[in-house]
Amino acid sequence: MKQAHINFVRVGEFAWSAMEPQEGEFHFEWLRQAVRRRNGITSQL
Structure with a gap:
């Protein structure tokens, strides 16, 4: 994603189950791990 210049993602909004x-x-x-690995990409929960 970083190579594609993506710097913001929404995470977990359809993952309540x-x-x-x-x-x-x-x-x-699993969500904690995803946020920890963000590599400079902002994440919104």
């Missing part, structure tokens, strides 16, 4: 697979059970680790 991955973040809360069962009611009251939350999994955010």
Whole structure:
């Protein structure tokens, strides 16, 4: 994405089923990893 001059992405907006697979059970680790690896790209959650 950086090579394509993309500097802003929206992350996770259609991923609620991955973040809360069962009611009251939350999994955010995959999202944390994605934000950590942003490599100079701004991310909006």
